[in-house]
Each structure stands twice: as structure tokens, then as C-alpha cells.
Amino acid sequence: MPFDLARIRAAYPALAEGYVHLDGAGGTQTAAPVVDAVTAAMRAAVGNRSAAFVPGRRSLEMVTAARSAVADLLGARPEGVVLGPSATALTYTLARTLGAGWRPGDEVVVSRLDHDANVRPWVQAAEAAGATVRWAEFDRATGELPTDQYADLIGERTRLVAVTAGSNAIGTVPDVPAIAKVAHAVGALVCVDGVHSVPHGPTDVAALGADFLVTSAYKWSGPHLAAMVADPAGWETLRPAKLRPSSDAVPDRFEAGTPSFPLLAGVAAAVDHLAGLDPAATGDRRERVRAGLAAAQMHEEQVFDRLLAGLTARPAITVYGSPARRCPTVSFRVAGLTPADTAAALGERGLCLSYGDYYAYEYFQAMGLRDSGGAVRASVYHYNTVDEVDRLLAELDRLAECGGRMAG
Incomplete structure (x- = not known):
């Protein structure tokens, strides 16, 4: 059609x-469906998360619906979806958490093609740990990010490789799966910035080889919220700084404070909107x-x-x-x-x-x-x-x- x-x-x-x-x-x-969903959520009685009363259960349902929607968008599992205010904030949380386990001599690989949100958190976490930062360079004429350089950049001490799935400056789409393959061969993790790529075509976290992938809903018709996805088992191994009484469950332990429940309703509505772009499409929401x-x-x-x-x-x-x-x-x-x-x-x-x-x-x-x-x-x-x-x-x-x- x-x-x-x-x-x-x-x-x-x-x-x-x-x-x-x-x-x-x-x-x-x-x-419009996003605007309507946020408005409806703000007009309704909504309490903080609680199973004890209806308004509290509504907020629980909004969180669950948002996780499920993001999972369908990215090919992830709902229990591996961490929600947050921005891609920058989520990446900082991950960088500080992973960086706490790095030691002098460990290495982190970042790219000069990336948005600074997938650069500076890693550079700063490496500096705090005494780890070494190694830089992937782009071709100045074409804007390509050559894949072959990663064989020299990644080694036995590499702990993390950060790379964009789409440059927000010139649009370059690097060969992320190939880069991830090199990283995984030495046991390194891969954090992919999908903020600019996700709005422009189907995304599959597993196909990319991403251990972590971050996206922002306001780049795909939604509200100003973000999500980072990973295998739930990967989240289980990480212990972020958090308030003592807050939930220690995954993925909740990575979400500091009370979220904006109405905006989460907007996230789910945005994914539903994208699912309706082709009215002839059939099957489940994914x-x-x-x-x-x-x-x-x-x-x-x-x-x-x-x-x-x-x-x-x-x-x-x-x-x-x-x-x-x-x-x-x-x-x-x-x-x-x-x-x-x-x-x-x-x-x-x-x-x-x-x-x-x-x-x-x-x-x-x-x-x-x-x-x-x-x-x-x-x-x-x-x-x-x-x-x-x-x-x-x-x-x-x-x-x-x-x-x-x-x-x-």
C-alpha cells in the first residue's frame, strides 16, 4: 500500500x-494519540505505584505498558527496559555503574562520530577509574566510520565499546554488528546509541549485537522520555547507586525517583502510533x-x-x-x-x-x-x-x- x-x-x-x-x-x-494519552492520564486519578488502590494500580499499569511498548519497538524483553528522563541520563547511570568495576589498564573505546551523550559519560567514567580511552576515527571526506580500525582498538583489556547506530550530524550508519562482533570476541560490552537511528527504520537489538541500546521517545513522535534496553540477565549483574528503600528489582533499581506516569502513557501511545503507519500491516504489535x-x-x-x-x-x-x-x-x-x-x-x-x-x-x-x-x-x-x-x-x-x- x-x-x-x-x-x-x-x-x-x-x-x-x-x-x-x-x-x-x-x-x-x-x-495526536500521544497528546490524547498524556492528557487522559493527567485528567484521571493517578497515585504513586501501589497495588492497594485503583489510582495506584493505574500507575503500575502505565509503567508496564511503556516497557512492553519499547520492547516491541526494539525487539527487546519488557523486563529489560529501563525508563528514564533522557538518553544522556540513562547513559550516565550505566557508565557510572560499569565504571565502578574498571581498573587502571582497562580500556574503553569511543567514537568521534558519536553524539557526546555516548562519549563523555564513558570518558569521564574511564578517567575516574584510571582506565584508558581509545578513539575510533571517522573518515574526514566521507564521514564513514571504518570498521577495520576496531581490530586494532579492541583488545583483551577492552571493557566497553560505545558506538552510534546513526550519526545525528551527518547520518552515517556504521556497521554496528561487525564492530560488536570484534568487541564480543574479547568479552567487551557494546553500548549503542540508537537515538537517531530508531526513528528511521526497524530496529532489532539482537541483530545489532548491542548489549545496551538507548533511544529517546521524542525522536519518534512521543514525549520527552528515554529508554535503555538490555538482556535482563545483564542488568542483574549491575549494582547502581540508589536510595536504600527503593526497589532492588530489575529493571526498577536503575530508575531513580518517581517517573512521570502520564508521559509513560505517551510512550506506549507513540509506539502504537508507529504500529499504525502502515494500515495494511498485520500480526502483533512488534x-x-x-x-x-x-x-x-x-x-x-x-x-x-x-x-x-x-x-x-x-x-x-x-x-x-x-x-x-x-x-x-x-x-x-x-x-x-x-x-x-x-x-x-x-x-x-x-x-x-x-x-x-x-x-x-x-x-x-x-x-x-x-x-x-x-x-x-x-x-x-x-x-x-x-x-x-x-x-x-x-x-x-x-x-x-x-x-x-x-x-x-
Whole structure:
């Protein structure tokens, strides 16, 4: 069945305001079922978790439903889903917990292609333990993350390898399964940042070879919450710092404090929404999610192809990276204009794009772009259209003329 874009767009109330949202990498708009679920949860009587009364049982049900939904999204087990406020917070919790067992001489491998949320927590945990940090480098011309370097980076003292499944700066999709295979051969753990990859196609934690994978719901039409998944047996071996009376069960022991129950209702609704992207899909929710995201991925690729071709064809625009496999995300600069000025000018015309380093600190530092303002990012999500891309390209042509006059 063709991707019904009109039906999909109608499910996002914010799109009615008329802005062009070409930065799904920074956060997508929220689907109506998510808004409704959060609103309904906030209107109902909800107590803190308790089996003693109905409002308390409702909160228990919301937690259970959110875990089940995330498990279906990622191919994980509900009892291995840890929920939290952000991918950064969850990664810090894991890094501090694992790092407590590291010793001088142990090694951690991180990548300069990653969002800093999958870099700095590991670097800091290694520093605290006296462990060594080893860096995987990306190809400056293509933006690829060469897999063969990991054979030299990973050794008998490697304790953890952190790698992204999709660059939030230039979209690169590294060969995570191959990297994980090298890591697992020496007994190292693998933490995969799936924040940018999960919204753009079906995800299977086992196929990736991820021991831990983190994702953020607000990148796939949901609320501002995150989840990290692992095999429940893997969580059982870890002892995070926690309050003494809080639950010692897995996965609860990794979730500090009381969660936002209404937002958890929104997480479950967001996964249900993704499961409905392809109305012809059948089977259980896991199967329907995979089908829906596969259909969305095909649409996104068509829109992104138009965007990338248009950007690369314009002499006044410099596009960074040309990876063979990529999420629908690209960073660029317009000659004669700073990234900040470009984004502001586009914003005045109703086009919403991010600028700067978007927390891809190491990438922009290595490229020599960070101190001069980074770049402008365009990222396609499944509600974007070819017409929106054409509108962006037309505005960039206008800005390029202005930039040329300013440079002259």
C-alpha cells in the first residue's frame, strides 16, 4: 500500500501551524494519540505505584505498558527496559555503574562520530577509574566510520565499546554488528546509541549485537522520555547507586525517583502510533511496528534523496560527508553566511532547522568547524514532503545570493 502521507500528516496537530519541520533529529512533533494519552492520564486519578488502590494500580499499569511498548519497538524483553528522563541520563547511570568495576589498564573505546551523550559519560567514567580511552576515527571526506580500525582498538583489556547506530550530524550508519562482533570476541560490552537511528527504520537489538541500546521517545513522535534496553540477565549483574528503600528489582533499581506516569502513557501511545503507519500491516504489535517503520523509511528516503541532490548540486552550499549508508540527515553551510545566520534567516521564513554542533562535539571539532559555528542540519522525518524540501532549496538559493553579495 502506498504511504498515505496526507493521513500521516493529519495525525500531527502541530503541523497545522504551517511551519516546515526539517529537524526531526532534534526532536519530532508529537502525534495526536500521544497528546490524547498524556492528557487522559493527567485528567484521571493517578497515585504513586501501589497495588492497594485503583489510582495506584493505574500507575503500575502505565509503567508496564511503556516497557512492553519499547520492547516491541526494539525487539527487546519488557523486563529489560529501563525508563528514564533522557538518553544522556540513562547513559550516565550505566557508565557510572560499569565504571565502578574498571581498573587502571582497562580500556574503553569511543567514537568521534558519536553524539557526546555516548562519549563523555564513558570518558569521564574511564578517567575516574584510571582506565584508558581509545578513539575510533571517522573518515574526514566521507564521514564513514571504518570498521577495520576496531581490530586494532579492541583488545583483551577492552571493557566497553560505545558506538552510534546513526550519526545525528551527518547520518552515517556504521556497521554496528561487525564492530560488536570484534568487541564480543574479547568479552567487551557494546553500548549503542540508537537515538537517531530508531526513528528511521526497524530496529532489532539482537541483530545489532548491542548489549545496551538507548533511544529517546521524542525522536519518534512521543514525549520527552528515554529508554535503555538490555538482556535482563545483564542488568542483574549491575549494582547502581540508589536510595536504600527503593526497589532492588530489575529493571526498577536503575530508575531513580518517581517517573512521570502520564508521559509513560505517551510512550506506549507513540509506539502504537508507529504500529499504525502502515494500515495494511498485520500480526502483533512488534510486526506492525516493523512494517510501519519500513514503510516510513521508504518515504523518508525518497524525500531525502531530493534534499541531498538539491544541496549537492548548488555550488554555494558545502555538504559534509557522503556515507554510503545514512539516516536521512545532512549538515551543510551556505557560502558567505554563518550557520547561525542561515538558520535564523530560514526561521524567519517558517523553516525550522538546527545549527551549531548539535552535541556532535567530536565530529565538528575534528572537522575544524566547531569554533566557527558548526553547520546547519536538515533531517527528514516521515511527515515531511518533497514540497517542503523544494521550499527549503528555494530559500537557500535566495540566501546564497545574499551571502554572495555580502562576501563580495
